[in-house]
Amino acid sequence: MSARDLILGRLRATQHRLPDPVAPYRPEAPADLGAALAARARAVFATAEEITSLDDLPAAVARYLGPDITTLAVAAELRHLAWSAAGLTPAAPPGRAAMAASVAPVVGAIAETGTLILTSRDPHGPWPNLLADRHIAVVPRGLISATLEEAVARLAGNRLPRSLHLATGPSRTGDIEQTLELGAHGAVAVHLVLTP
Amino acid sequence: MTDTKEAALFVTCLIDLMRPEVGMASARLIERAGFTVVVPRQGCCGQPNYNAGDRKGAQVLARAAIAALEPYETIVVPSGSCGGMMVRHYPTLFDAADPWASRAKAVASRVLELTQFLARHPPSAGAPGLAGKIAYHDSCSSLRDLGVHDEPRALLRSMTKAEDVPFAENETCCGFGGLFCVKYPDVADRIAADKCAAIIASGADSVVSADLGCLLNIGGRLARMGSPIKAVHIAEALAGDA
Amino acid sequence: MTTLDFKGRAAKALHDPQLTGALARAKGHFALGRAAAKARTPDFEMLRDRATAIRRRSIALMPDLLERFEARATAAGATVHWAADAADARAIATGICKAHGATRAIKSKSMATEEIELNAHLLSHGITPVETDLGEYIIQLRGETPSHIIAPAVHLTKDQVAETFRAAHTDLDPARDISERQALVKEARVKLREAFLAADVGITGANILVAETGTIVLVSNEGNIDLTASAPRLHIAIAGIEKVVESWDDAGIVLRVLARSATGQDMSSYVTVLTGPAQGDEVGPRTSHIILLDNGRSTLAAGNKAEMLACIRCGACLNHCPVYTAVGGHAYGGPYSGPMGAVLTPAIDGLTKDTANLPNASSFCGRCEAVCPVRIPLPMLLRHWREDAYAAGLPTRGERWGLGIWRALSTRPWAYRLTQWSAARGLRFVSWWQGGRIKRLPFAGRGFTATRDIAPPAAKSFQAQWRGRR
Numbered sequence: 068m069s070a071r072d073l074i075l076g077r078l079r080a081t082q083h084r085l086p087d088p089v090a091p092y093r094p095e096a097p098a099d100l101g102a103a104l105a106a107r108a109r110a111v112f113a114t115a116e117e118i119t120s121l122d123d124l125p126a127a128v129a130r131y132l133g134p135d136i137t138t139l140a141v142a143a144e145l146r147h148l149a150w151s152a153a154g155l156t157p158a159a160p161p162g163r164a165a166m167a168a169s170v171a172p173v174v175g176a177i178a179e180t181g182t183l184i185l186t187s188r189d190p191h192g193p194w195p196n197l198l199a200d201r202h203i204a205v206v207p208r209g210l211i212s213a214t215l216e217e218a219v220a221r222l223a224g225n226r227l228p229r230s231l232h233l234a235t236g237p238s239r240t241g242d243i244e245q246t247l248e249l250g251a252h253g254a255v256a257v258h259l260v261l262t263p
Numbered sequence: 264m265t266d267t268k269e270a271a272l273f274v275t276c277l278i279d280l281m282r283p284e285v286g287m288a289s290a291r292l293i294e295r296a297g298f299t300v301v302v303p304r305q306g307c308c309g310q311p312n313y314n315a316g317d318r319k320g321a322q323v324l325a326r327a328a329i330a331a332l333e334p335y336e337t338i339v340v341p342s343g344s345c346g347g348m349m350v351r352h353y354p355t356l357f358d359a360a361d362p363w364a365s366r367a368k369a370v371a372s373r374v375l376e377l378t379q380f381l382a383r384h385p386p387s388a389g390a391p392g393l394a395g396k397i398a399y400h401d402s403c404s405s406l407r408d409l410g411v412h413d414e415p416r417a418l419l420r421s422m423t424k425a426e427d428v429p430f431a432e433n434e435t436c437c438g439f440g441g442l443f444c445v446k447y448p449d450v451a452d453r454i455a456a457d458k459c460a461a462i463i464a465s466g467a468d469s470v471v472s473a474d475l476g477c478l479l480n481i482g483g484r485l486a487r488m489g490s491p492i493k494a495v496h497i498a499e500a501l502a503g504d505a
Numbered sequence: 506m507t508t509l510d511f512k513g514r515a516a517k518a519l520h521d522p523q524l525t526g527a528l529a530r531a532k533g534h535f536a537l538g539r540a541a542a543k544a545r546t547p548d549f550e551m552l553r554d555r556a557t558a559i560r561r562r563s564i565a566l567m568p569d570l571l572e573r574f575e576a577r578a579t580a581a582g583a584t585v586h587w588a589a590d591a592a593d594a595r596a597i598a599t600g601i602c603k604a605h606g607a608t609r610a611i612k613s614k615s616m617a618t619e620e621i622e623l624n625a626h627l628l629s630h631g632i633t634p635v636e637t638d639l640g641e642y643i644i645q646l647r648g649e650t651p652s653h654i655i656a657p658a659v660h661l662t663k664d665q666v667a668e669t670f671r672a673a674h675t676d677l678d679p680a681r682d683i684s685e686r687q688a689l690v691k692e693a694r695v696k697l698r699e700a701f702l703a704a705d706v707g708i709t710g711a712n713i714l715v716a717e718t719g720t721i722v723l724v725s726n727e728g729n730i731d732l733t734a735s736a737p738r739l740h741i742a743i744a745g746i747e748k749v750v751e752s753w754d755d756a757g758i759v760l761r762v763l764a765r766s767a768t769g770q771d772m773s774s775y776v777t778v779l780t781g782p783a784q785g786d787e788v789g790p791r792t793s794h795i796i797l798l799d800n801g802r803s804t805l806a807a808g809n810k811a812e813m814l815a816c817i818r819c820g821a822c823l824n825h826c827p828v829y830t831a832v833g834g835h836a837y838g839g840p841y842s843g844p845m846g847a848v849l850t851p852a853i854d855g856l857t858k859d860t861a862n863l864p865n866a867s868s869f870c871g872r873c874e875a876v877c878p879v880r881i882p883l884p885m886l887l888r889h890w891r892e893d894a895y896a897a898g899l900p901t902r903g904e905r906w907g908l909g910i911w912r913a914l915s916t917r918p919w920a921y922r923l924t925q926w927s928a929a930r931g932l933r934f935v936s937w938w939q940g941g942r943i944k945r946l947p948f949a950g951r952g953f954t955a956t957r958d959i960a961p962p963a964a965k966s967f968q969a970q971w972r973g974r975r
Contacts, residue, residue: 073589074571074799077806080807081811083565083806085565086561086562089562091757091758111774163702165698177772182772188787193735196728197732216753219778220753223718226780230731231778232735232775233777234775235770235772238727239726239774242639242657242658243658243663243666243689244527244663245535248686248687250691251693251727252637252701252727253731274967276925278967279968281959282963283967285967286970286971287967302968305921306916307911307921312912314888315895315904316890316895317905317912318892320909320912323916324915403871434872435827435872436827436868436870438868439868441869443868445953447512447828448953449515449516450515451868452955453519453525453832454831456956482960483957486960487957
């Protein structure tokens, strides 16, 4: 008998009481998803700001990074912006390599928890968050969902991507003496830039 | 409410043997609440056997207790532990097909822990209760099996001049656990030591609880540590005996 | 495996002041975190109720849900394997690695792989596993097992970690300053980044299997799971069969109670959602295998401890357990500790004289059940193990005789009265002999009186006094 048949056979041998299906959780969505997202993200050690035009992004990024970092990985779809005018040198995302800072759009965000969503379907995958010390996430307001469930449904389409990476605040660990330290493996700092 | 208000008092083995005065104080409080106290012939509720995995033995003991208690409308137990055994565990102790199952459920539905009873039936004024600073220790069974939390505190406020002082981790077990402290004394002692340290740090003059097991444990350890803090059962604290 | 039994391991732990300090710190940290999360989440109890029902439904529907999961995961391109026991799972995992020529593995923390002792097996097959969860990495370097299901190195101080890193990272400057936590975290980040990018295979566990989409959901705070699952070309996930839920709506609720109960967060910093391997231009491994692990779970499902399968491994029962916080995780002798471990370990390792200690070493304080996000009646499940142990004759003869004698005496009024009378006499005599307090008792009373002075009982029992009053 295969292990599969053995396991399923054993499980089917016992009848358990079947509780009724559970109502999905649908908390009331905040009126302003963007504001809620930013507030929740700030509560978990991220920073956030909003710009009124994507053209303002290079200046916002330069302000955020300060004078010490002038070269950063910029996602292909943002490379056309006027980076040098803001004093920055845009580089192509280096793939699976470390970077000091990276700016890339996310494919979604969750207002309830202040979460950013990256996906394997993007050419840069999850690396802007996982391999950059500073992750600057461009969040178009239209891509913000109220809840996790809504976000997954929106991104599923015909088939979920290989991976969705739901990142809430910077990477952290409490593994040494239960004391919070940021930047265990993924981004040490996360900055959200909300765009129209 | 019936004309002849009668309450059966089931004092628990530990009170019966170690601190009969707790039983007497409980009886006086029940009388001050306007009830006639009846003390049915009592043995053990079955908890030691039940907790040790001897379900059959627990059933034997429970049947005796059920038979002794089932004539009474109101059953008062000055212990969250034995009370919890009856209220929470008697209903599932017997197989559904066992005729004792329904009798067990009937008894369970009539059992009240002492402070639950007194909260519903406030005693008339009597001797002043315990004074000074007290740390109130919720026994685990009172708190979690019976959901008793506010009752003893309200009674202490209304019947005594004692001041309830907060202490750290007051929802944590004291480490008694019946046979637990016999079988795993070192582990139980560490838990008790932490509990005693928290009580000492609170600045209380006495520690009050509704379970004698906890009190023998905490009080015994405090005494060994040379602490002057007294361990007082809630019945004595309210009745003004302590 | 250790040669000490539970009592020996517990005694050793109790005499380790460093461990005692670490446990005290962790206890406060986790309990406060959960309490704060509960306080700021008005729907917390409602979410617990729903999570409880979801997990019970998952147990009842488990075979159907597993088949659905298998079908959907397979349709997404993953390969699903079934492992009846630990040996099966290990063989499947090493077989996959060998078939792909993988020799360098990175792992995210997985209690299932701890349970099947995968790392030793991988090593014996020429595959080098590197743990990437910081706590798990530390204990791997030290050759230890996790002492907490979500904080594996909870028993260690930063100085011990620094010592461990100095011994392991010999390529680094011996004069470097790693006295602070931040420096330790950074050193591990650099070291493990190399391992991530060099690895052939990533091995993870699974927190949730979502049947409707054939998806694996994992949570972490460090981001190491995302790297483990995405950086290498091959991914293997090992999941207990009980992890399956029906839908995304269910998974969402489980995630909400999990993070709050485990670390007091509203959401874990990283939630990794994996469906099949990478296809087309996608970033990630081209091959994805999922091993569904039984190892005692289907047997557990058939008995009176089936509710244990609802467990979502948050660790709240450990953090609130007076026994766990006194002795730590290693005393439990297996990867799972605290109340959940005391129920699971006998199911996985079998009920023996030693494993029977685990369900017995509980005061039944009930706090585990009170904080469990899915309301598992842990004390009742421990009691069922005690019943099994009692039926198997595992308690000592002294205990069984004592209980039998107590039953016989307590149900006969004259005998009960005589027992109470003679016990009072005996204890009063001892007390008189020992100067007014009971300070030492033999036999069963020895442990209790080792650290306690008990006032003697009154001469007459309550029942005798009551008869006298009337």
